[in-house]
Amino acid sequence: MAKLRRRVIYTTIRWEETDPLTEEQIKKWKSEDEDLQEEVMDEVDFDLSHDKALEDSDWPELIENE
Numbered sequence: 018m019a020k021l022r023r024r025v026i027y028t029t030i031r032w033e034e035t036d037p038l039t040e041e042q043i044k045k046w047k048s049e050d051e052d053l054q055e056e057v058m059d060e061v062d063f064d065l066s067h068d069k070a071l072e073d074s075d076w077p078e079l080i081e082n083e
Contacts, residue, residue: 021077028071033063 038046042060045053 019079019081022080023075023077025072025074028073029068030071031068032066034066035061035063 038057038061042057045057048054
């Protein structure tokens with residue numbers, strides 16, 4: 018008996034956001050100084066804003082019993 022098989026790839030893309038930044042955090046971020054930006058990253062928490070699932074699949078192949 019034969020059957021069909023295909024490979025399916027699922028990918029989830031997530032967008033995460035912080036609460037509003039303080040004026041000081043905005044200044045640090047805009048400075049483009051990586052150390053200051055790292056400080057901001059340490060101070061904030063990212064929460065899921067929205068996500069999207071993508072699906073891609075190959076054309077099915079015929080699998081025959083031998």
